[in-house]
Amino acid sequence: MIDSRSKSIVIWAFVATALVMLSAPTIVVLGASFTAGNIITFPPDGLSLKWYGAIAQASDLRQAFLRSLIVATICTVIAIPAGTLAGIALAKYRVRFARSIQIYLLLPFTIPLIGSGIGMMLVFGQMNVLGKLWPVGIACCVINLPFMIWAVTASASNLSPDLELAAANCGAPPLQRFLYITLPAVLPGVITGSLLMFILALNEFLVSLLLVDARSVTLPVQIYNSIRSIITPDLAAISVVFIACAGLAIALLDRLVGLDIFLKSK
Amino acid sequence: MRASPAAYPLTWRVMDVLERLAAMVWPSSFQRGLPYLMLAPALVLVGLLVLGLFQIGDASLRTLDTTTFLMSESYTLANYQRVLSESFFATVAGRSLIGSVIVTVVTLLFAFPYAYLMVRTPSSALRKFLLVALFLPFFIGQVVRAYGWLIILGNQGMVNEALGLVGVSPMRLLYNYPAVLFGLVQYMLPFAVLMLAPALTAIPTELESAAASLGAGWVRTFRHIVLPLSRPGLVGAGLVVVTLSLTDFAIPAILGGGTQDFIANAIYDQFFRTSDQGLGATLSLMLVAVGSILVGVVFMLFGAGTLAMGGERK
Amino acid sequence: MGVVAAGLRPAGMTGQIAVSVKDVSMVFGNVHAVKNAFFDLPKGKFLTILGPSGSGKTTLLRMIAGFDRPTSGEIFINGQPVSAVPPHRRAIGMVFQKLALFPHMTAAENVAFPLKMRRHDARTIPEKVERYLDLVRLGGYGGRRINELSGGQQQRVAIARALVFEPDLLLLDEPLAALDRKLREEMQLEFRRIQKELGVTTINVTHDQREALVVSDEIIVMSGGEIQQKARPVDAYRAPSNAFVANFIGVTNFIEGEVVDLTSAGVVFEANGLRFSGVVTDAALAAGAPCAAAVRAEQIRIAPKDGSLGDLEAVVDGKVVDCIFEGERLVYEIRVPGLAGVLMRVFDHDPESHLQFGPGEDVRLGWNARDMNVFQK
């Protein structure tokens, strides 16, 4: 399609602005992490890997990162079945009170995180499970669940009901029908959703703050707590390590399923 | 007699057992209940929040006694009265509401062309680049990101320095209302783009060609064709952006320079600074109410958008 | 219209009954999608349900497949009520209108799926899959993903998948509608071949009359949810039971008139002052009633004005309005003033005489009384 020049200009103007908006802090932080100086500056004040050395030494950071990974994994592992089932149910079936259920399922977004955090602190407190990591994982799952549900509905609504009937016709009983046909068909949505859930859980701070104790701090909480007087470039270095992990994960995802799935509702 | 494993693989045996279990747990005569069974885990998970809301609801009906720092034994509506009467809360609520609406509009304004280009570009390299650019900011914590902004937009930051070169004296670009809105837009942009993309993908390119052949320039094609047809995406993305920015805490705290509190910041203060859980609970509940009503109104006016793409239902 | 389908059932069928549809109706809200459908299908036969869009074909097929339960009536497969068995326990192969191939599997995986689900001996599966892919002429394509196959190839995968587990019954819902003409006509012959080869009882749904005629042992013509006729293709074409069927199958010209005389041997009717005689297949026709007489475009002979048409019983004069070249034949559109200006379509198949008459020319048309079917109007 031949696009008019003015259309390209306008669209690119918006996109370029958006790109700058999105990436500027990342680039600055990335550059600053290699500074040889003691403060985060850009362009960096000399080049060195000393802050990477510093974080490599910090075992508490490593442990916190590990815990964050665990929390994010728990969150994702719970979100996948819960969100997938709910998304498919909402997209494929006529559900009574669907609108109310949707408002209910959006509660995680309409309740401020502090409210969610306090609420869950009290609930988990009552259950006497605070201090463990799995409640944090569940909490991260709950507060971001709408993303998972949304991603799955977006895929599932384009799923033809004939596909399941065809599977039944092929002799597949209900469970295998679901596992072998329905699930693979909504897989792009499930992957998109899981990735978002994982990332968001990895970064979750406010709610985790209320649910962890000193023995179970996660990385974002650890970072927040450690900057009580002065912010040093080790934080930039941590961010870069994070970005590198993310980049790796994204590259892996691209290899496995192709990034284009995010753009398809089918 | 049992067939050999080659004839009857292990996975089949496992599946047969699972299938029998599933049939026991949920006999096919319960078919009608199936969607509700499928919704159950999500409903239960969100139910944790609802349990929390009950606790918060209870607290909202009690006042703080500053001689003992305990909550009153008896129930009262005093907190609600305070919230509704003190102008401070009205200021903060107004700022959050207006802010979240502005943020939603601006975010969608930028997310739309971004998603459009990402979906429509024939170059898969560009598409991947745009997608990666969307995800990476997630990985820089709020605090560090704010520091990044300080380096760029601070009084002695890169932008002001650049402006200095053309003789403009440094100006305050951070720690005000626009900075908060800007931060929220930046934070929300990836979510909005990701939610818009499937909706835009669903619009056939041919409709745009058709509009062009019928005499519509691209602007009018956007206005009359693409925009109306991407409504499910816009509604879905809009709902997410408006609710998340309305209830956000971190960005007003970090980029507002302390003077641009949103409701969530006021709630934080009550819970954490003045130990007045009653008042904090009241504010939380009212925010939930406002948010849910907003969502309900949007659902009524525009449908549920991509949050539950209508599709062909069975 | 409104022939009682039950009355059409061939009496004293010998073969075993595979499908028995007993007075089945389906109502959606206020839409009566299927009304009192009643027929039996013997084992090994190929039945086509033919009808225009919205006539209830898919609804009927889905009930036979057991996907939807009839509002009233009952369907039996091999003597067992369909509803007694959950869909996945039935030995029914189905090809869906939109194919419903599993997009995340290869062609071979699609074909293997029913075998795995039905727990055929795992060691024999690859060999069976290959055999059926060969059968639909897709040997060597097994490894392709569905979206790497052309429309016609996808079609054939769907057929292989429906056949591979050797179902008792094969259901086809307009499986060829999406293909282009050339490919569609090839696939119709393919269907015929495969069905004969395997001998599987088949019900096919289509709105393509040619397909119905070419592939079927029996045709059911539906309209508005009702079965209009059930007959062998030749019979449905030669002896349509009412005007709808006559019009829907073939290119048909209608002359409207009033019945003058009705005997067992035939009918005489008057149209615009002219008298014609014809034959009756419509049980509802009555003396003195308005009628519509149908004559096929290929049954009409065309001759020059005042020319001779031999021993043809009905002869009218007309003027050529248009002549449409269709390659293997020419279609004349001829206005007949003697019949209140009715427009008649006539085929000219003879390549020798092609383009003999041009628009505006006066011509003479004639046909045999036995080629004219007279129906109640």
Add this chain to the structure above:
Amino acid sequence: MGVVAAGLRPAGMTGQIAVSVKDVSMVFGNVHAVKNAFFDLPKGKFLTILGPSGSGKTTLLRMIAGFDRPTSGEIFINGQPVSAVPPHRRAIGMVFQKLALFPHMTAAENVAFPLKMRRHDARTIPEKVERYLDLVRLGGYGGRRINELSGGQQQRVAIARALVFEPDLLLLDEPLAALDRKLREEMQLEFRRIQKELGVTTINVTHDQREALVVSDEIIVMSGGEIQQKARPVDAYRAPSNAFVANFIGVTNFIEGEVVDLTSAGVVFEANGLRFSGVVTDAALAAGAPCAAAVRAEQIRIAPKDGSLGDLEAVVDGKVVDCIFEGERLVYEIRVPGLAGVLMRVFDHDPESHLQFGPGEDVRLGWNARDMNVFQK
């Protein structure tokens, strides 16, 4: 194959040229979707581009519409290069393969859209919309939403929308492919009627040979991105320029052999020891070269074994393999042992003789030398 399209242009065309395609090619990556297309279309004519799936029809049409820029070559509309004007400034009406109706508008709003966009006098718009909805026989349907219309009705909305602003040029991309046979054949005639009524220059894309023959003034046959032939329908059918065209249009039987003698009057070739003569429209045919001779199913006469076939020049004996009832005609599939077992298809149009021969019966086939086109192989 590989006729130079330029050579096919009718010399000394009188009418004004509406569309001029000058040596246009389009390359996608390593796919040569259109190769050196070269033709002119006079004002007011109806041109059909016919070809199998993937032959480059849509690509060519989109370039004419100005949606894509040719890799090389240039297209002129009314003497102006297409690329000089952005799509929305052109007076081109287009009906898309998938219709591309605006689903959020009613039928009337869809039709009104081009008028609004082109800033026609707002007061006249409702009246124009109504007029064009009437033209496509949709009067009274204006208020319906697109999804409340049947496929055929949607089709007609798309046509009204493309015509309502009185474009200089109408482009149609397989607009009938999705319709069922009966409706499609009706719509083909409708197209013809409307185009004649308005006199708009039209380019239609299809893979349905019947449609091409029925509606067009001119046909371009494409294959593999190349124009194979440009001719009037009758000429394309009667005198195909190569084997591809002969095979793609009509039901054609091929006999393969070797050219024995090639004169301006005709060609003699040998197949399996038998000699046949035929006519030549393929410029590439050479003496001594392998050839393929085509004879249409309707040109072949069938007679009982040892029967007489009058003065037909070519006669062979065969055995009926299958006879397929198509209603208005019967198709015999006949195996000819004398021609290395080639399977020939023969139409029997005469309702009198229908079903005269059954499978297994020995028959005799014959045809005229002038009905046999011989092509390079």
Add this chain to the structure above:
Amino acid sequence: QEPEKPAEIIVRAWGGSWVDALKAGVSDSFTKMTGIAVRHDLTEDNEIQPKVWAAVAQKRVPPIHINWDTTTNATKSALRGVTEDLSDLSNIKNTTDLAKPVGLDGYPIVNTYGYVYVLAYRPSAFPDGAPKSWKDLLDPKLKGRIALYNDGIGFHFPAQVAGGGKLEDIPGNMQPAWDFISKIKEQQPLLGEDPDFTTWFQKGEIDAACTISTNAREAKKNGIEIAWVVPEEGAKFDTDGLWIPKGLPENELYWAKQYINHALTKEAQQIWLDGLGLPGVVPGLTPPADLAGDPSYPTKEEDFKHLIRISSKVQVENESQWFAKFKEIMQG
């Protein structure tokens, strides 16, 4: 005999130089002495409070053993009854008055040192010499270049004086303070927390701030150009303390108490408070060299004359309102 030793005890502390000092002065030597590891929980004091309160209310084991807290916050917890009594600690008798919480019975908390909310400034922004009065913050050239804590803590009382009011009127009439704060609001101050101030000084965003001397001193150590004064109106003096939440197992409570007891030894105090640069509650500590004579390190009676001390009871009972009022002005 001594109860069983836990593997570790958790002490909530402020991060950065604060926790470094505690570790060096108290925790490390405690571990050396007892073999019990000390884990520092760096949750903010404000944020740990509801967690501890909820734990006690739900009768759970609290998430920390010892809370290092502002005296005001600690007093709230004490009033709520969630703190253990520390009166029986042997080292309490060696402490000055400062250690004793005001308005509370016994020692539900014990104060460990005092600190001052000074006026920190960037010398280059004050070419005519250090600011003398809080009113100097009203200088138009400082518009947009000053910072306060986001609840105004540390600033309410000096503002009362700078606004022409009397300290005795606190809490009855604080209008002068609010009037002065409203004027400051016109100066468009930034509001933040400890790390913000450091960052802002570092990045040239502000020239003056009301902050704790410790933060200013830490910033200076990191090479940031900064100095501080106690202006003529005075500066708020306050204390921090240590306390133990209720609900710990007996043995852990015992060892938590031992930790606090250890924190009150002269040796521990000397190192800890050298790190913080603050005066302790054990007599005979030596001020760090860089702070000798510094007004933010009061040692003698007269040093305290420049400092504003308001009883923590008054503070505790009214702080919520003060914070609310401050917010109302600043968010307007």
